[in-house]
Every structure is written in structure tokens, then in C-alpha cells.
Amino acid sequence: MSPLPEVLFDVARNPFLAVGLPIGLGALSGYVTGQSTKSNWFKTLTPPPGNPPREAFGPVWTILYGLMGYASHLTVRAFDAAVTPGGTAQADQALQLYYGQLLINILYMPVFFVAKQKEAGLAHLLALTGTVTAMTVKMHGLSTPFSTTWFLAPYCAWLGYATYLNGGYVFLNR
Template identity: 80%
Template structure:
């Protein structure tokens, strides 16, 4: 038995919903980010070296959200087909981490851009990175037709880069609130 509501399993069981949910939520978050990235507050900050053009974020995040959504679908399939209580528990924990990281992921934009709190956003992305890393390890050990690691490795790499960018904005703009 899982501590997650059954509806979250049902979303992940449907590959279109599993992929569509994070993409849809990411698009909604992207609209807020797009507006905020044009604000005077953001434009006047010094970006860290290697900061990509803002047009890169939408396509990259769309692909990453789709990949993470499909990994959740593979995970719920592993949950449904698990033959041992340990396999069920592992998949359940991975799905709990999946939904937790999705919440942390979607909280970053309001923290960084909405409240203009670069430091709190950095704490959030560090927690997100730890959650995603743990989730990836748990999903990697599941019996799935494709290794979820292939779907989550780009996300882990991008989060490392995004964490660097967030830290760079904190460090280079300590004097700007």
C-alpha cells in the first residue's frame, strides 16, 4: 500500500498523462519565468559565466519534463508488476520522490523570480538536486523495460548546471535584493 493518492498512480500509468502533466505544469511555470526574466530586477543582475540565452530554457525544460514524466510511467509499471514487497516499496518510494521533486521544481520559479529571493531559491534547488539524485538511484534499481537512468541523467546534469547558475547569481549579485 502506498502513501500516495491513487490518482497520482493513475496519472503515471497513462504515458500521455505521465509526460503531459510535468510538461503542462512546466509551460505554466515558464510563462511566469518569461515575464519575470524581462523585469528590471533580473536584467540588472550580473549573470554568471556560461549563462545561456533565455530562449534556451523553454526547449530544454520541455524535453526534461517529458523525460522525467516518462520515467514516472516506467516506475509505476515497475510498481504494478513487482513480485516482491521490496520491489513494490522501492517503486513506491521512487514515485513519492518523483512527485516531491516535481513540487520542488515548480517552487523554484516563484522563489527566484516571484519573491526575488535568490538565496532561498538556491536552497530549494539544492534540495531539488538531492531529491532528484535519490529518485534516480531508486528508479535505476527497478525492473523496467528501459533504464530510467537514461531518462533522468539529462535532468540531473541540467540541475547541476542550473544550481551553478543560481549560485552564480547569488554570488555575483550579493548587493542586489
């Protein structure tokens, strides 16, 4: 039996809810912390080289949230179609990692922007990157119509870039 509530499986079973949940949570997190990105604290920080304009983050994250949501849908389909206990367990573990990384992801913006904790934000991103890497590996081993890796590779790449940016803010603003 999975430690995840059945409702989380049901959300992932519906492709619209699977995609909409992370997009909605991301939008809510962005809305709550949006004013902080316009604060004097953030405006006075020295950005690292290659820092994109603020307006780029919303569209990029919307796409990434949609892709990760669809990967969760493919994973629950693999869970439902698994014929061995090992296949069920792997898909279940992948979904646990998915929901865990989603929580870590959503909490990043309040940590960095609202609490103004650059170092804690960097630690958060490192934990997120490790969790997403583990999730991607677990999902990759599942038999799905499309490899979830294609949906998660942009997210992994962006997390590397986000970690660079956060590390740059820490280094340049000691």
C-alpha cells in the same frame, strides 16, 4: 498502502498523461513567472559565465519534463509488475520522490523570479538536486524495459548546471 493518492498512480500509468503532466505544470510555472524574467530586477543582475540565452530554457525544460514524466511511467509499470513487497515498496518510494521533486521543481521559479530570492532559490535547487538524486537511485534499481537512469541523467546534469547558474547569480550580485 502508499501515501500517494491512487490518481497519481493512474496519471503515471498513462504514458501521455505521465509525460504531459510535468510539461503542463512546467509551462504553467513558466507562464506565471515569464514576465519576471523580463523585469528590471533580473535584467540588472550580473549573469555568471556560461549563462545561456533566455530562449534556451523553454525547450530544454520541455525535454527534461518529458523525460522525467516517462521515467515515472516506467516506474509505475515496475510497481504494477512487482512480485515482491520489496519491489512494490521501492517503486512506491521512487514515485513519492518523483512527485515530491516535481513540486519542488515547479515552486523554484516563483521563489527565484517572483519573490526575487536568489539565496532561497539556491537552497531550493540544492534540495531539488538531492531529491532528484535519491529518486534516480531508487528508480535505477527497478526492473524496467529501459533503465530510467537514461531518462533522468540529462535532468541530473542540468540541475548541476542550474545550481551553478543560481550560485553565480548569488555570488556576483551580493
